[in-house]
Amino acid sequence: MLSIGQSSAMFFGQLGLVVADEVALKQLWSFRGASATLPCFFCRNVCSWSSQLHEHDDSGSLVPLTVSTLDAVVQHTNETLLEAASLLLRRKPALSKTAFTSLEQSVGLTFSPEGALWSNGLFNDMRGGGPLTCTQYDWMHCFLVSGIWNTEAGLLFGALAGTAANCVSFDSWLQSCVWPKSLSSRGVTGKQALKKRTATDSSDVKTSASEGLTLYPLLRLFLMETLEAPDASVAPAVQSYYALSRVLDLLVRLRNHSVDSSELRAAISAHLQRRLLVYGPSAFTPKCHYALHFPSFVDSHGRLVACWTHERKHKEVKRHGNQLANANKSLSFEKSLLSQAVLSQLLHLKEFSAVGGVQLVAPQDASSDIASSIMTFLGEYAQAQVSASLEAMLKHGELCARGDVVLAHSSDEGKFIGMVWFHVSISGAHFTLLAKWHALGRNVFKMLDAPSWVETVNVSRTCVYRVHKDMVHASVAP
């Protein structure tokens, strides 16, 4: 029953989507996971590279994990998955332990009779009638948590060790960047992530997911600036990184816009082909294969859902949990942890404003100079009340502050880059005063300081930038 004001209503729902990291999905759906012979929940004939089973498969039906498209792959349906689950249930009493383990390996499932896969009637309440149609891998975990980006950035630094674009140079280049306030105030710039790394290190780049998301376009900009014509020995590695960045651009875009799944499919395949060629099959992790499934998720669900918000909630529980060291056999630890987490969530909800779209943060009455400037610009609002603020929330909820460099657009000029001065609100409409920069190509701009008004709704996002030594030009991360 759902309480609605004074009354209650019966609420019916269907499980529409499960998204989680690979470990959680493995535990939920009892597939054998990334280190197994059959490492993919969605695929029936994809075997791990290290097993080499595809080399000894007389039927020719197995394909290695290193394929860069799903063309030769046989995917599970809800029916085939349930058949496999029920085969395990039927054969369990008759088989020896060793024979049963082989059967589990061959169908890619671990028999857990208490698990969701063996739960009668559950599938009727799932979208599409089963786990396959309501499950997504999480792109954040696949790419940015010990993910495809972390491994490839590490391998790339290994390949660039002897060049001017090595990791130590990138670290010092990074220190000259300026981050938008929304990132620097949360400490997710990634500025410190490479501090302890040596130039020859090719291990994974260890960052938080948010830091990785900030660093990937900066590393691309650094490569574009530092290796204008890369040497043939490193060019394939650099091209592979550019292809990976293209995939990440599309995934980031998918958070607020629609993206054609065929464009995403082509970008992912192009990257995986390059990665395989440069770094070989041993660097082709199961996450590389999982990435191939994202375009189908876009097709079937219309979008990709990621774990960013879930991960932020971990922080909330950890914040209280780390303070409570008095764990014992009773449930007092869990109880006090839960009550503190719920209380702070209630407080957060009290302060939370559900107003979406563009809005000023803590607006004040505008000075007469600002009011007359915006009224001259608009004309028709000549008598209206004007508020002003140094900070505004953009339409997708991103904070945009004075001094931030932003990507914006207008119908007559198309896309442009500028530095924000401040924002105003007048009769429910929002405008931003910014100084447009002159584009010179290859992400380089001449910094100008003649401000003009734009509608804040046309400001798309904030950008990281780096002022050149001449103090006249700046590079802006794409």
Ligand SMILES: [Zn+2]
């Ligand atoms: Zn698969």
